Amino acid sequence: MHMKVPMEEKPFPAWSWSVDECLEEYGVKLEKGLSSNEVQKRREKYGWNELAKEKGKPLWKLVLEQFDDMLVKILLAAAFISFLLAYFEGSESGFEAYVEPLVIILILVLNAIVGVWQENNAEKALEALKELQCESIKVLRDGYFVPDLPARELVPGDIVELRVGDKVPADMRVAALKTSTLRLEQSSLTGEAMPVLKGTNPIFMDDCELQAKENMVFAGTTVVNGSCICIVITTAMNTEIGKIQKQIHEASLEESDTPLKKKLDEFGGRLTTSIGIVCLVVWIINYKNFISWDVVDGWPTNIQFSFQKCTYYFKIAVALAVAAIPEGLPAVITTCLALGTRKMAQKNAIVRKLPSVETLGCTTVICSDKTGTLTTNQMSATEFFTLGGKTTACRVISVEGTTYDPKDGGIVDWTCYNMDANLLAMAEICAVCNDAGVYFDGRLFRATGLPTEAALKVLVEKMGFPDTKSRNKTHDALVATNNMVDCNTLKLGCCEWWNRRSKRVATLEFDRVRKSMSVIVREPDGQNRLLVKGAVESLLERSSYVQLADGSLVPIDDQCRELLLQRLHEMSSKGLRCLGLACKDELGEFSDYYADTHPAHKKLLDPTYYSSIESDLIFVGVVGLRDPPREEVHKAIEDCKQAGIRVMVITGDNKSTAEAICKEIKLFSTDEDLTGQSLTGKEFMSLSHSEQVKLLLRNGGKVFSRAEPRHKQEIVRLLKEMGEIVAMTGDGVNDAPALKLADIGIAMGITGTEMTILVPLFQLSLRVALFIIT
Structure with missing residues (x-):
């Protein structure tokens, strides 16, 4: 205790x-x-259950920050001096003398207005957290x-x-x-x-x-x-x-200058020094025009000083300085960057801060999340297998498609328009022993319920109707139904057909002990049948028979069991999540079960009976599912390698899955030794600082799995300390701290995180127009 x-x-x-x-x-x-009373006491102690609201920067501070730039300071000095010169010359030149300082001031003011506007629209990451x-x-x-x-x-x-x-x-x-x-x-x-x-x-x-x-x-x-x-x-x-x-x-407090700002500041410092020296030299070499003297016995006497001429030549030196200052440079730079962001926006990449365009070109390391960034974050069936005509022959069938869209891809070389017994059983189990659904939100197909179950339903749709007669009979009714329902509702025709055919009467929910879920269904012949899906090893232990393609049942022997486990190992080594499918026809006292008034219903209320009900099963097959890589990822990895950019994957997913995906996208070669290349976040944090730095050098540390937000942030911080320009990509809340700390934070995809709020396109267009005008 x-x-x-x-x-x-x-x-x-x-x-x-x-x-x-x-x-x-x-x-x-x-x-x-x-x-x-106790609630009141604890509220006084702990406060309200809400995230703290960070105080935003006051407007005056945001305005001042827009002028914290070396070139801008030079322009301010130039404008001030130009104004003084215009004031002294005002009587001679009139209003035209004030044009130059006014133009400089106008450019700086407009630049500050756009900067403040953009800053106010950018700092919304913490507000996005509150929405969660x-x-x-x-x-x-x-x-x-x-x-x-x-x-x-x-x-x-x-x-x-x-x-x-x-x-x-x-x-x-x-x-x-x-x-x-x-x-x-x-x-x-x-x-x-x-x-x-x-x-x-x-x-x-x-x-x-x-x-x-x-x-x-x-x-x-x-x-x-x-x-x-x-x-x-x-x-x-x-x-x-x-x-x-x-x-x-x-992380926001650790924000550092972008490479472009560093270069501009360095250029501004050198420019200031050079202009100052040149102007001083120009003024000094004309000293004879405003200072005169006579030489007696080698010493100057009768020294005369002309303040008017001194001021005149000082004005010449200042005019030279003003002419040398590139007052159009900030506008030109902003215009170029804005045009760059506009071009990126045409490719669906919206930039939040203009300097990020240049920083992106300087990137040396890309730290990428896996789930939802390299992968679609949508489970899909990749392959499945069943036994063929004998227990020593397996049929492995590949499936294409990476989303929940039933029309995305299909089954490779699929000619089974009249399915055999094994395929029929597999389709029935996937469709009926399932609580998930798929809907269309106007942009994407999404899942309701468990992603694995949604993927199984999509697989059933790709398999199609069991025979030509069923397909023709159902097609017209399905088209009429889909035309009448809301556009966001998706009717899965094949799954609907199976659910109408096999009426579900009871559910045996999943639990940790037996690692399976099953349903009792009423078949068209009036008999009850048990449909089961779950962990393959667990189902094999409780299976007494296997079903062959012709529907015949054969007792499962050691050789057959070994073959099935070998196929399972091959699928698992590809990073697939494997689900076993089984059924049972002889249900004993549940063979006529119909509702909660049945005498055997009380046994369905106690999960301890489920294992006995799910015994002597008929093993049907295995489905391999995964969160697949996006189609464009492999080429992007190759492009980065050719550009000399190092790619690292930092994910919260488990180690084996991360390694399998990285091999598939060619971040690793198939037979590459992953020692020192793949670590968990906990393993990395247990290393000393020198070991961490050594690991992050060019030849190590490509994949970090089971990484928590603080792990991602620490990896990014170390890379920046090593002089790398780091881009962090991600689509989850757990990526937000690292996105904020990195030189470039990139929120990925339509379903990307709200943690990195992006500048709308109309603001970019306005900024481009603003500086083209000026």
């Missing part, structure tokens, strides 16, 4: 405690929740559930109920599962592509990676499967997303 101490002085992290210890520590009961917080949540207070309590009112110790679709309002410890499984989508926070399975068991590790905290749910993530009761552990700025905000703020 942990010793009780004040909440802000916990000696051990909450994930290593049991549920009872957490409840005792926070002085709360799971069935009662906090009292109103949920607005209300179901909370237990005074023994009663408050269904829609504002999330900002949560305090540590609150008891919260989470359901499918809920956005997590704070970092919380899972106390009890209300369903057999609980999964959360936390890729934006961790970079892990797959939803994470959560549980209640303590994790006995003090230094635990974010991804490994399987009994914790984090603010800003979303529940995609199941429901649970949680204890609020930390709120506001103490949450993981709050820590990311702190890192973003710290």
